[in-house]
Amino acid sequence: MKTFQVNEDGYYGEFGGAYIPEILYQCVEDLKKTYLKVLESDDFKKEFHQLLRDYVGRPSPLYHAQRLSEQYGCKIYLKREDLNHTGAHKINNTIGQILLARRMGKTRIIAETGAGQHGVATATVCALMNMECIVYMGKTDVERQHINVEKMKMLGATVHPVISGNMTLKDATNEAIRDWCCHPSDTYYIIGSTVGPHPYPDMVARLQSVISEEIKKQLLEKEGRDYPDYLMACVGGGSNAAGSIFHYLDDERVKIVLAEAGGLGIDTQMSAATIQLGKLGIIHGSRTLVMQDEDGQIQEPYSISAGLDYPGIGPIHANLASSKRASVLAINDSEALKAAFELTRLEGIIPALESAHALGALAKMQFKPTDIVVLTVSGRGDKDIETYLNNIPNA
Numbered sequence: 574m575k576t577f578q579v580n581e582d583g584y585y586g587e588f589g590g591a592y593i594p595e596i597l598y599q600c601v602e603d604l605k606k607t608y609l610k611v612l613e614s615d616d617f618k619k620e621f622h623q624l625l626r627d628y629v630g631r632p633s634p635l636y637h638a639q640r641l642s643e644q645y646g647c648k649i650y651l652k653r654e655d656l657n658h659t660g661a662h663k664i665n666n667t668i669g670q671i672l673l674a675r676r677m678g679k680t681r682i683i684a685e686t687g688a689g690q691h692g693v694a695t696a697t698v699c700a701l702m703n704m705e706c707i708v709y710m711g712k713t714d715v716e717r718q719h720i721n722v723e724k725m726k727m728l729g730a731t732v733h734p735v736i737s738g739n740m741t742l743k744d745a746t747n748e749a750i751r752d753w754c755c756h757p758s759d760t761y762y763i764i765g766s767t768v769g770p771h772p773y774p775d776m777v778a779r780l781q782s783v784i785s786e787e788i789k790k791q792l793l794e795k796e797g798r799d800y801p802d803y804l805m806a807c808v809g810g811g812s813n814a815a816g817s818i819f820h821y822l823d824d825e826r827v828k829i830v831l832a833e834a835g836g837l838g839i840d841t842q843m844s845a846a847t848i849q850l851g852k853l854g855i856i857h858g859s860r861t862l863v864m865q866d867e868d869g870q871i872q873e874p875y876s877i878s879a880g881l882d883y884p885g886i887g888p889i890h891a892n893l894a895s896s897k898r899a900s901v902l903a904i905n906d907s908e909a910l911k912a913a914f915e916l917t918r919l920e921g922i923i924p925a926l927e928s929a930h931a932l933g934a935l936a937k938m939q940f941k942p943t944d945i946v947v948l949t950v951s952g953r954g955d956k957d958i959e960t961y962l963n964n965i966p967n968a
């Protein structure tokens with residue numbers, strides 16, 4: 574049977590693999606040999622699930638959004654990752670990876686961050702575990718995301734502003750990789766999404782798969798069947814989507830709808846719709862779709878939402894899209910904003926701008942009244958209030 578899970582070589586179809594400098598070969602090889610053993614050990618599982626329960630606040634609710642359902646003529650459940658500690662799904666992954674780092678005897682944690690959300694989630698678990706934490710962040714982003722920088726510092730992390738390139742996420746990632754090359758023996762690199770060289774995409778997907786594990790149980794309880802007709806999520810690098818679909822990847826009864834950031838529109842040069850606009854290339858150690866110019870130079874993506882502003886896409890999702898297992902919609906800034914205000918007024922939930930892209934996809938769908946839709950609200954909107962206030966819709 575065709576499977577959409579990773580193969581032994583770290584590929585999803587033609588996407589994935591580990592394209593890394595020689596000096597990191599041993600690090601990545603060690604990780605590859607260790608991660609499954611650790612993730613599947615009873616000792617890890619016990620500590621991970623205890624922290625997810627008592628520290629993160631899991632299981633996150635599966636909420637039947639009645640007024641939103643009426644609006645779209647189907648039955649919509651929201652998977653409430655916005656209610657997690659630190660306000661999004663990212664903490665599921667950072668907890669898992671720091672537990673792995675400890676078991677591998679590493680003492681120093683590095684991370685890259687764009688908007689600062691992954692940086693804060695990493696700094697949080699480093700405080701919790703009393704580990705040294707260094708976060709690389711483009712200088713442009715340091716200035717744009719002041720509050721997250723202050724949070725990271727308050728949590729005890731060192732934030733390194735990166736001044737190469739456009740001084741954004743891709744440059745921060747390059748710098749983190751450079752650091753890892755210099756300190757391969759004591760340093761663990763916590764990657765924040767289903768990107769990077771194998772085994773990162775699979776590892777992050779597994780750590781986030783607690784989301785779909787819970788959806789199964791919760792749907793069975795509420796609907797008497799453990800699968801929905803549609804799963805919907807936004808994709809930046811792809812981790813909340815991967816977690817939401819993990820246990821349904823090979824279940825063809827479930828239709829997968831992914832929302833990527835259209836920005837000002839996919840033909841405006843101001844977009845982050847990597848699946849629609851990208852071409853096969855290599856980014857951050859992975860063979861995947863990349864937004865690039867004719868010379869193969871990576872193009873700076875644009876989206877109103879900092880968390881979706883990534884010029885690559887996880888190899889899992891590149892494969893789901895190219896094999897048509899998932900349908901991918903580009904949702905523009907204005908459509909995401911409209912959807913965020915709509916959810917706020919219909920359900921009293923202010924979503925993260927990233928999550929608002931998944932919500933924006935609802936208007937492009939044709940549902941039957943009996944359809945059961947599970948949509949992941951990846952995070953809460955507190956961090957985006959300023960953007961919302963600057964974009965209040967005309968009455």
Ligand SMILES: *Cc1c(COP(=O)(O)O)cnc(C)c1O
Pocket residue numbers: 661662663690691765766767807808809810811812813814880881925927928951952953
């Ligand atoms: C970081 C972030 C995303 C995008 O990352 P994925 O890896 O694609 O999930 C989406 N939503 C929120 C709230 C985020 O913080």
